[in-house]
Amino acid sequence: MRLLPVLLLLPMVLISSASAQDAQPKWEDWLKGVRKEAEQKGIRSQILDATLTGLTPLERVIKADQNQAEFVETLETYLAKRVSQLRIDNGRKAMAENADILRQVSERYGVQPEYIVAIWGMETAYGKVKPGENAIQALATLAYDPRRSTYFRKELFAALEILNNDYISTDELKASWAGAMGQPQFMPTSYLQYAADFDGDGHRDIWNNPGDIFASIANYLKFYAWKGEQAWGYEVSLPEGFPAKLAAVGSYDQGGCRAMNQHSRAPSIAEWQAMGVRTRDGADLPPSDLEATLVEPDGETGRAFVTFGNYRAILRYNCANFYAIAVGRLADLVKP
Numbered sequence: 001m002r003l004l005p006v007l008l009l010l011p012m013v014l015i016s017s018a019s020a021q022d023a024q025p026k027w028e029d030w031l032k033g034v035r036k037e038a039e040q041k042g043i044r045s046q047i048l049d050a051t052l053t054g055l056t057p058l059e060r061v062i063k064a065d066q067n068q069a070e071f072v073e074t075l076e077t078y079l080a081k082r083v084s085q086l087r088i089d090n091g092r093k094a095m096a097e098n099a100d101i102l103r104q105v106s107e108r109y110g111v112q113p114e115y116i117v118a119i120w121g122m123e124t125a126y127g128k129v130k131p132g133e134n135a136i137q138a139l140a141t142l143a144y145d146p147r148r149s150t151y152f153r154k155e156l157f158a159a160l161e162i163l164n165n166d167y168i169s170t171d172e173l174k175a176s177w178a179g180a181m182g183q184p185q186f187m188p189t190s191y192l193q194y195a196a197d198f199d200g201d202g203h204r205d206i207w208n209n210p211g212d213i214f215a216s217i218a219n220y221l222k223f224y225a226w227k228g229e230q231a232w233g234y235e236v237s238l239p240e241g242f243p244a245k246l247a248a249v250g251s252y253d254q255g256g257c258r259a260m261n262q263h264s265r266a267p268s269i270a271e272w273q274a275m276g277v278r279t280r281d282g283a284d285l286p287p288s289d290l291e292a293t294l295v296e297p298d299g300e301t302g303r304a305f306v307t308f309g310n311y312r313a314i315l316r317y318n319c320a321n322f323y324a325i326a327v328g329r330l331a332d333l334v335k336p
Contacts, residue, residue, distance in 0.1 A: 024146060055137055227308075
């Protein structure tokens with residue numbers, strides 16, 4: 001098939017595109033189907049009236065989904081924006097101001113405070129950024145768009161469940177363009193599964209309660225096998241002729257998010273040392289039998305990192321290597 005001339009393939013592409021367009025229902029008809037399914041799931045009619053009546057799709061949400069920073073920037077530009085000196089300074093201040101509650105959360109969940117703060121900082125600038133999209137409208141827009149409709153349809157029903165259970169009011173349910181909620185920026189399904197009531201007041205308030213916010217982030221990482229005694233990884237320098245050695249190591253093949261497709265298999269640090277890998281400054285790697293993958297997120301001409309199991313837990317939070325590296329770097333820099 002791939003040997004056919006492009007001009008012969010073009011009519012097939014046009015026919016396929018036209019068929020996909022014809023198969024897409026009108027927004028109003030699609031929304032009726034959403035309401036019917038929601039009713040079958042037990043969502044109260046008052047909730048559906050308040051959230052779905054007169055709902056319209058948001059073009060800016062579609063544009064944002066197609067231009068995510070993790071996919072259109074280089075690592076250098078991404079880190080410069082998100083691990084700025086201002087964010088580092090504010091992170092250190094946040095660590096000091098919340099030291100007691102962070103210590104308690106860390107003891108309960110086994111996640112170091114600096115990683116909780118780093119994710120908090122990356123997601124909402126330590127609570128200063130207040131996402132303002134109507135969560136139901138944003139999620140419905142993305143669920144209607146064919147590109148990732150299955151994923152966002154599930155999130156839409158989860159958001160309706162949150163409202164149906166009176167965890168928050170319809171007016172207060174604000175989110176990012178992607179439907180991520182609260183200061184940890186949890187998707188609705190993540191809220192239902194991981195949000196924590198740290199102070200035991202009967203609410204899982206990821207919008208305003210610091211204990212619940214920190215505990216929810218920690219609970220998420222703990223679920224994905226976070227190790228409290230372990231770092232995320234670090235930057236390394238590679239010897240001449242390394243691509244051939246890396247090819248011999250092979251690619252990561254143990255599942256996980258798509259970002260792991262860029263990673264190597266996981267030899268030990270000692271094995272990387274034997275292959276000529278060194279720290280960023282050219283020193284020997286710390287002696288260790290800890291297994292680590294190697295990733296070059298910008299390709300062979302960019303920076304290289306060895307990463308541990310905690311890095312993969314961060315990827316579960318946001319499946320993008322740029323994001324995970326930024327969280328790790330920020331955590332290193334805000335740590336007292």
